[in-house]
Amino acid sequence: MAKVVPFRAFRYNPRHAPFEQVLTQPYDKISPAMQDKYYAAHPHNLITVEKGRVHPTDAPGNNVYTRAAAAIQECIRSGVVAQDPMASFYGYTQEYTVPGTNERYTRRGFIGAGQLEEYSAGVIYRHEHTLSGPKADRLELLRHTQMATGQLFLIYSDAQRRVDAILNEAEKSAAPATEMTDEYGVIHRLWVISDAEPVKAIQEAMAEQKLVIADGHHRYETALNYRNERRAQAGRTIADAPYERAMMTFINTQGAGLTILPTHRVVAKLREFNWSELRRHLEPWFTAESSEFGDESTKQKAREEFLRKLSAARRKRALGVYPAVAAKEKRAFYVLTLREGVDLSRLLHNVSPLQRELDVVLLHEGILEPGLGITPQSVKAEANLSYEREAGAALDAVDSGAAQIAFLLNPCDVEEVVKIATSGEVMPQKSTDFYPKLMSGITMYSVDPERA
Numbered sequence: 054m055a056k057v058v059p060f061r062a063f064r065y066n067p068r069h070a071p072f073e074q075v076l077t078q079p080y081d082k083i084s085p086a087m088q089d090k091y092y093a094a095h096p097h098n099l100i101t102v103e104k105g106r107v108h109p110t111d112a113p114g115n116n117v118y119t120r121a122a123a124a125i126q127e128c129i130r131s132g133v134v135a136q137d138p139m140a141s142f143y144g145y146t147q148e149y150t151v152p153g154t155n156e157r158y159t160r161r162g163f164i165g166a167g168q169l170e171e172y173s174a175g176v177i178y179r180h181e182h183t184l185s186g187p188k189a190d191r192l193e194l195l196r197h198t199q200m201a202t203g204q205l206f207l208i209y210s211d212a213q214r215r216v217d218a219i220l221n222e223a224e225k226s227a228a229p230a231t232e233m234t235d236e237y238g239v240i241h242r243l244w245v246i247s248d249a250e251p252v253k254a255i256q257e258a259m260a261e262q263k264l265v266i267a268d269g270h271h272r273y274e275t276a277l278n279y280r281n282e283r284r285a286q287a288g289r290t291i292a293d294a295p296y297e298r299a300m301m302t303f304i305n306t307q308g309a310g311l312t313i314l315p316t317h318r319v320v321a322k323l324r325e326f327n328w329s330e331l332r333r334h335l336e337p338w339f340t341a342e343s344s345e346f347g348d349e350s351t352k353q354k355a356r357e358e359f360l361r362k363l364s365a366a367r368r369k370r371a372l373g374v375y376p377a378v379a380a381k382e383k384r385a386f387y388v389l390t391l392r393e394g395v396d397l398s399r400l401l402h403n404v405s406p407l408q409r410e411l412d413v414v415l416l417h418e419g420i421l422e423p424g425l426g427i428t429p430q431s432v433k434a435e436a437n438l439s440y441e442r443e444a445g446a447a448l449d450a451v452d453s454g455a456a457q458i459a460f461l462l463n464p465c466d467v468e469e470v471v472k473i474a475t476s477g478e479v480m481p482q483k484s485t486d487f488y489p490k491l492m493s494g495i496t497m498y499s500v501d502p503e504r505a
Contacts, residue, residue, distance in 0.1 A: 055176055055209075056168035057259045058298065059140040059252050060505070062496035063200065064231070069133045070097050072233035076241075076494045079203050080104040081187065081271075087236075097124075097133045099494035102194075103202050122197040134497070136504070137245065142255055143496050144220045144244035145302055149237070149489045151312055152443070160310035160489075161220055163246070163255065164204065164496050166298040167264070169273075169280050177207070177264045178474035181482060183271050191275040199501040201276070204491035205301040206268035210471060212307050215258040219251045220244075231495060239489040243496070259303065265474045267487045273299065279500065295505035300498035302491050306467050313470070314486040315462040317447040318416065319439045319455075323425060326457040328376040334424045338400055339372075339389040346384055359386035360444060363461060366390055372416055373444075373461030377451050386448075391415070407473055412462050413484045420460070432482075440483050 065075050074095035077083060083091070083104050091100035101124040105117045128134040143164040150157050170176040195201065211217075223244045231243035246252060266273055276299040283296045291297070304311060320326075332341065342362060346355035363373040370391035378384060391397075397409045401418045408414045421427040427437050441447040441459075450456035465485060473480055499505050 055259050055262050055264055057165040057256055057301075057303070058168075059142050059247070060166040060295075060298075060300070060498055061137045061140050062143060062164075062300075063129065063134050063136050063499060064496055065097075065128075065494065066133060066135050067231075069131070070095060072231055072241075072495075073235075075099055075133075076233060076235070076492045077103050078235070079268075079490050079493055080191075082490055097128050097131075099202060102198060102200070103493050118193050118197040121194055122199075125198050125200050125202075136499075137247075139247040140252075141245045141247040142252055144223045144246055145491075145495070146220075146224070146242045147310075147489050147491075148240040148242075149310075149312075152314065152488065153445075158310035158312065160304060160312070161217060161308055162302050162304035163216065163220055164243075164300065164302050165255070165259075166295070166498060167205070167207065167301040167303075168298055169277055171277070175263075177266065177273075178477075179266050179270055179273075179479060180470050180474040181270055181479050181484065183274050187271040188275050188278065191272055192278055195275060195279050195500065196282075199499060199504075201272075201300045201498040201500065203272055203493040204269065204495070205266065205273055205276075205299055206304065206487060206491055207264045207301050208267045208304050208306050208311070208467065208471070209259070209262040209264050210306045211258065211262065214305060214307055216255055216303070217305055217308050219246075219254055219258075223251065233492075235489075235492060237489060241492050241495060263475055264301075264303070265471050267304070267470070267485070268490070283500075291502075294502055295498070296500040296502075300496065306471065311467055312488045313464045313467060314442060314488045315464045316483040316486050317441045317444060317462055318421070318460040319441055319447050319450045320421075320425065320427065320437055320458045320460070321439070321450075321456045322437050323427075323457055326377070326425070328378055328382075328458070331376070331420075331424050331458075335389060335420065338392060338395055338419065340392055341374075342388045342390070343385040344387075352384075355386060356448065359388065360461075362388045363463060367463040370412060370415060371463065372412060372420070374458065375448050375451050375461070376458045377454070377456070405478060407476055407478055408480075411465060411469060411473075411480065411484065413465070413481050416460055416462065417481055425458075442486060 075098050077099045080103050091098045102121045107117050146161050148159045223246050229242040230245050234240050280296050344355040344359040346352040372389045374387040401409045447459040451459050
């Protein structure tokens with residue numbers, strides 16, 4: 054049974070700190086250039102907490118974590134950040150354009166404090182594994198600040214769309230408390246929902262839901278680790294302690310605007326690479342449709358044709374391929390489509406039947422390892438494999454000589470994510486890219502019992 058409760062969020066006061074100048078993307082999406090930009094935007098930009106600068110002179114008493122704690126305390130002390138007077142849920146919409154298209158959508162959800170559960174409880178499910186480094190960093194930050202600034206992104210499936218109806222009413226009844234446009238052109242809007250009736254209705258509608266982590270696995274497991282630390286310190290479980298919960302944004306998969314982008318694979322630094330040999334390896338399993346070009350003047354047309362073909366073949370288990378070739382060899386983009394009647398239990402004998410339904414598994418287990426010798430260990434080390442969100446960037450890497458071959462994927466369906474997760478399995482790293490990201494700092498949640 055999912056337990057979701059309202060909370061008294063800490064939020065930026067726009068009179069002192071305009072939202073565009075202080076909110077940030079999630080910590081793991083902040084590049085060094087973005088970090089510099091955020092630092093320059095405003096003295097109280099969340100970057101000082103979310104992902105502060107590390108200095109060579111850092112020591113136990115003065116480091117990125119102690120400075121983050123001091124920064125959030127100063128924001129509260131000065132009134133730049135204030136706590137809401139009433140426990141609330143927060144309606145949250147994001148109006149955005151899908152990258153590379155003219156498609157415009159609005160994704161709708163709400164922010165609440167969700168009860169932390171072990172995965173074994175069958176309430177909250179993961180769809181990917183985590184790494185120890187990011188969790189250690191986030192745990193140390195939470196110990197010092199006692200403030201969750203980034204959102205956990207959870208999805209659930211409610212065909213009746215009961216919560217969505219409540220959120221719609223909240224949007225009609227008042228202007229948003231927060232409205233800002235981020236660096237990707239995404240418009241973020243927030244509504245405060247504190248009246249007893251809609252709060253109770255949201256809790257009742259969510260109680261029966263299974264929740265799947267879409268984004269924020271490291272932060273979720275960090276919250277679990279922090280909860281366990283505090284339980285050990287107290288010597289008992291205090292049911293209503295704020296560290297028993299975490300700040301979560303909940304999105305209904307049955308609502309509009311839920312977009313998953315593919316993450317493409319770029320291969321480089323192989324000791325030997327021969328496209329003709331790889332094609333012979335793939336011949337029993339895949340048909341290949343080529344979009345050929347002779348020179349730069351015809352390449353763009355071939356590239357556009359190739360991308361259209363790949364998208365059109367989404368339901369046919371198709372992969373896009375762009376190999377580097379020798380000077381006199383034919384240049385082309387290829388769409389590889391799984392042959393009808395292929396026995397995937399032979400090609401993908403090391404994975405479960407559910408995993409065999411995923412294009413990313415087909416690529417890794419059916420091509421990268423047997424055809425190119427890129428083992429799971431090599432993938433984890435990113436020795437020969439890198440990742441690109443934009444198809445153009447992946448293809449350009451081959452043209453520039455930085456890569457030997459690029460593999461393009463169609464996006465997976467959210468139903469696949471839910472099916473894998475609720476079956477107790479996980480997907481390969483970088484299988485999903487839920488877009489857009491949730492803004493850090495749009496609401497903040499204190500795990501300090503004296504401030505909750």
